[in-house]
Amino acid sequence: DQQVKQNSPSLSVQEGRISILNCDYTNSMFDYFLWYKKYPAEGPTFLISISSIKDKNEDGRFTVFLNKSAKHLSLHIVPSQPGDSAVYFCAASVSNTGNQFYFGTGTSLTVIP
């Protein structure tokens, strides 16, 4: 049972425009969320996190939005750069149980120069 879903397997965006990657979850107990970027043959690289006490968190070009009522989060990348082309994963956990994270299946982002 996939508790974290990324329904768009791929996304293409022009350089300089906004990339929006979406993630939905089913478990209402999830209260801590992470986004990762992954290049082929490498481990995932941590990008940004958000706790359920917030609805937005920013770090440079990356912003994550959390809508708890809809059980939905999104990652915005502005402006998109060709180096952002990678697979992006969202992950969720129930924070009082420790670091057991449930991952989505990923969205492959291509930024076109």
Add this chain to the structure above:
Amino acid sequence: KAGVTQTPRYLIKTRGQQVTLSCSPISGHRSVSWYQQTPGQGLQFLFEYFSETQRNKGNFPGRFSGRQFSNSRSEMNVSTLELGDSALYLCASSFGQTQGSYEQYFGPGTRLTVT
């Protein structure tokens, strides 16, 4: 600060054999988690170790086991290998506390091929 290291990076084993993978976390990190990544299933949580104790366990058979040492280094073992165990095994380390979730930092992974 050095990142998470995993050894070996690549491994080829035969069905029925067993394998041990190693992970050295970032200095100061006390939590180590293991994940299996396959093309069809994405990243699946195997288990988490915190202060030498298994704190969380995913839905994998008992052939998959692990341990953590006093220096936070961790090993995972897979016994009686099956073809379906072919995957990228990723280790992630985290600051960790008795409670709470923290951002995890991944190693490069060990690519296991079972023939």
